[in-house]
Amino acid sequence: MDNCRPNILFLMSDDHAAPAISCYGSRINKTPNIDRIGNEGMRFNNFFCTNSICTPARASVLTGKYGHKTGVKTLGDTIDQSKHRTFAQILHQADYQTAIIGKWHLGQ
Numbered sequence: 001m002d003n004c005r006p007n008i009l010f011l012m013s014d015d016h017a018a019p020a021i022s023c024y025g026s027r028i029n030k031t032p033n034i035d036r037i038g039n040e041g042m043r044f045n046n047f048f049c050t051n052s053i054c055t056p057a058r059a060s061v062l063t064g065k066y067g068h069k070t071g072v073k074t075l076g077d078t079i080d081q082s083k084h085r086t087f088a089q090i091l092h093q094a095d096y097q098t099a100i101i102g103k104w105h106l107g108q
Helices: 032-040 054-063 087-093
Strands: none
Touching: 054 087
8 A cells, every 4th residue: 555645735815816827717927836736736626615704714714614613703703723623733633744824813
């Protein structure tokens, strides 16, 4: 059995339409490095967010739960990590090295 685990790079941007990068059809913005990552890995073509504001949306994406289930309903709410594990925490428990770079806005 092959013991190689995949490398996982999860990119999430704020207020960003998919057609703003060239691998999703932009003819104005040239994004060769993002295109290469997308072409060598997995891209989502049908992804929907159930929250209209960023903090609850991030909580949903990171936990796989609806915003009302995470307790994060407004911009000022924080996620209770003792009750809601993120996929990064699950990966870390599986001995992946994990990091977040950029905005968090979900508490500590």
